[in-house]
Amino acid sequence: MREPEFKVVDPRRRFLLWFVPPLAVFVSGLVVLLVSGHVTGPFRSVTVVRALFASKRDFFQDEQVKRILMARGYQVHVTPVGSRDLANKPDLDSYHFVFPSGHVANEQVKSRRAGKHVVPYRPFFTPVVLATFREYAEALVKAGAATRNGDLYYDLKMDEFKKLSDDRKRWRDYGLANENRITVQSPDPCKAYSGATLVGFFATAFGDEPPQTVEAAEKLAREVKPYVDAQGQAGDDMAPKYFVPEGRTHAVIAVIYEHQYIAYQLRQKSVDTERVLLYPEKQHQSTPELISFTPEGDRIGELMMNDPDLRRRAVELGFHSLGWNGETGADFGTYIASRGLPEPPAGAKGRVELPRAELFERMLDVVGECK
Template sequence: MSRVTPGIAADVVQREELAMRRMTESLVEDLSENVPVDQVTSAVGAAHTRFEGKPIREFVPILVERIVRRELADPEPTVRIPAPAAVRAAGQEPTEPGAGGAHRRVVSRRAVVPLSIGAVGVVAAVVAGSALWPGADEAAVAAPAAPTVVRGVVGSEKVAFFQDERVVRVLADNGVRVEVEPAGSRQIATTVDLDQYDFAFPSSSPAAERIQRQRAVTTKYTPFASPIAIATYRPIADLLTAAGVIRPGPVATFDMNKYLELTAAGVQWDDLPGNTTYPVAKNILVSTTDPRTSNSAAMYLSIASYVANDHTIVRGDTAEAHVLPVLSKLFLAQGYTDNSSEGPFNQYLANGMGPTPLVCIYEAQFVGAAGEGRITPDMVLTYPTPTVLSNHTLVPLTATGDTIGALLTENPELRRLAAEHGFRTGDNAQFAAVATEREVAVPADLIDIVDVPAYDTLEHLLDGVAAAYN
């Protein structure tokens, strides 16, 4: 007769029963020299009874084994994983001996095993003992274990999120500690050695798609997104409003068609009529990151390519050849560009409109900086028309990396904290409330959004711009 709580899924019941049988066979084999078989099986049954009615089942066989070994005075108790099926259900990976007696994870790149949030919670709860199973024998509960360290390489705009103490605490409550290193999204997809990481978290779906192709991974998570925006200053916004580029309103917009007309004509700032606030002999250009390495520049290129291609997504060699001269001019005239989006945005925050009058950023960066009190009254957020939505996409490379993707997607507290960092998580009301509290005018619903070109087309365009640098 099953001792599992009624209502538990049949597959969970089957896994536990299989694990219990295998655990019992192992105990009988280990203890047979000193303890009769019927005494072992009787002790197993009695210990299993203690967990009747408990809703979380994954680690019941482990606790039963510990109780039985203690009661039957096994001098060297060992903790056995219940069974391969149960192990995989709990998201654990098999190990094999490594150098110096250590063990390393053995992970299939083709079939990353997801670790459910419930299973992660079980790990934390098991070490809490009676908090999970009131009345369980405390001696049978393992000593608290250190959180599992999970390493990731992420777009630089997400580093602050992972370093937030509140995020760290939520992750620790779920048994994991995340260590991240920043890199440009295209760098992550092309040059970063991903073998040393558990997950890759670039800032766009094209970069993630490239990683998935290279690593033969089908799993991905998109826990949050952010549209491309253009940050400027009030005097510059006034100048470009007069020039017809910026359209003021409840949410200011940046007319990409009019902007490309100015750049094509080689108009400089001091050519603008009545310009007494920024009369410099420099081209009117939006500062970006390096398109060869960074996603935000690639997204900006996607917008410009759409407008330059008569408001049509670029497809095919002819269209690519048509737009490449326009795109190259937007980047080559900038001079030095950073590898990741934090560089130009930090310059915007620190240096004023002199060096960076217009900066391509993620909306999340501006909203997040407003929450830190770094946005001054003369700073203005505008939205290019059209714009693109940059879907921050996590690709798990190991089972523990999959854990992070699931947590970021499903944990309500992490989603709330992501909104506080300026990201859109699918809950428009939550994001709008954050922006309103920080007095940042944002569109509640994104309407004028275009798709990025297909993966291969975008790569061709980026390679074409990169070739122009040389």
């Protein structure tokens, strides 16, 4: 009989037999990723940029915008604040850039930064509008204060709307089961630019010429004040209250930005024909400025103006894009039409001529009793 044979297997060989095949797969995949450039993503350096934002912070809080900026090597840290509070922040200089909503805050920021690095960028605009519900818009048509302008939009005559308040009219006077007076709900004009714009809207009912002196500004503010006070306690951002299913119980007419309405409609499976917009015959377009204080802020501003993905996303979020020379892009109307929405009458009527920044500031102080 043959004696049993014993085979000695080198453990290193066994290890190689087990390890080499997966290693080959890993190396092959790594080569592909390196060639395509994807593998460097997690190791790419990311610059964190700190910024103060008013109402347009929703753009930078959008997940797609975050991903686009991250792919470009930037992460924007959002600190929300009202436009007027933004302009008065004691630590303003500690941020890379700010993004207030309107010209008053823009001018205040630039004044505070006099002699320092200040570069403004204007990537888009959005009109300030009054959002309401179909039956209330039709009640205003019956009252002679509004006319229909397409399927979702109405023109609002501020002088006739003012008379409804003068006459203390209620919604029940025009066939609605609502005992409340006809008023507008807005954010606090002392803090939010949309609330401040309501002051400008009512001011047009007293004449087209903006005041040129402090005395004239204060006089006009005292005339406008009762119409803003009629809403009672001013709220915060009105859009979240307006768009919830029970929106009618929160705000029958709410001051919001057009882009908020357009973005809401684009999220729906079908057009919400119950929610409509009122455009005062003298419109106001909020043209926020991204005001940079640093090279990092400059880079974000340049991306906002040049990057095709960011500009496309701005339109998808309801903004009208602007070019370097202030020209309006044609992509807004084309895009929303492709989604079944009619183009709004932005800019079709006259525009609210707001007073100079320091005079409008004084008007807001009087109307809102700002402290």
